[in-house]
Amino acid sequence: MDNNNTSTQTIANLYGLDGKKLQRQYRDYLSEFKDWEYLEQSTKWLVYPQNIGKRLSIDEIALSQGELYTVVTNKKAKGRAGSIVAIISGTKSEEVIKYLKKIPEGKRRLVEEITLVMAGGMKLIAKKSFPRAVQVIDRFHVQQLASDTVQDIRVKYRWQALELENEAIKTAKNNNYQYLAEVFSNGDTRKQLLARSRYLLFKSPDKWTSSQKERAGILFKQYPMIKDQS
Template sequence: MTTKANDCHTIGGFYGVNGKKLQRQYRDYLSEFKDWKDKPHAKEWLIFPENIGRCLSIDETALSKGELYTIITNKSAKGKKGAIVAILAGTKVEPIIKQLLKIPKSLRDKVKEITLDMAHSMKIIAKKCFPKAIQVTDRFHVT
């Protein structure tokens, strides 16, 4: 048995169905995307407080077309399910802090270590949002 993912066009081809129509049908009716509670703000921020762990990482990344995002991950999830704690548009300190402070303080206080690069903005975010965490400089950013 194969575990490779197939797109709607491939699956449609198996059953003689137009792949584009299958994709639209899935998006509009089967996936419940239209009713997703986070949809109104999903382009700006997504927060998953249930994924917070003792050790987090924070970094910025460009996903596409120069769009910068700040991403916070739970290191113990090792990139698998439960790894994403927050995805926030941009890298400006104040808007990111505003969203992260929506996470209950009791959960933020559980963070004991946060790995980050040497960007001053990331240090401020880590200090304000995870005050009990030790800041560790990511070894890939040290020359």
């Protein structure tokens, strides 16, 4: 007997059926989903105490229609079956803590490490729910915050450059002379330099092209603060 998983869409294609309709019929009539003992609570919270481990991760994820859920996973499972420890609707600390405490305290106290994002709410959830766990900040989140900071500085300087250019154009017009924008050695004007640098700031310097290296050199010379934050 073949025990491999097959999607409803694959079956529908094989027999010339409407895939979405087959999926609904399977969910509503064949799968016994409506008789699931956790159906009523499943839109708010689900916990799987049997999946808990020594090293967990907690994060907020946008799922259905952009609604945020707090998800706790077992890092040892690496995204495979048995990864999810809890999935809870919303990110309010008190609500998440309440549902996580449905996991027996003995199991929660076995957790030695929990990886989380840099948010006060997440820290409180981790502290109250897994009191013995060492909190580790997600390095990818740290990198994202650093990148966002650099981009914010770049955007601020670009708005300043646009305002200065508009003032210079206005002054030139009022005094009957042609405005000529400053052009750097790579052919960028100041506002172009700040706009076009967006892409290189997302990349590691060792992946810059020759033109990006040239642009970065000019950018960092003109705006040392961007270099300091990179």
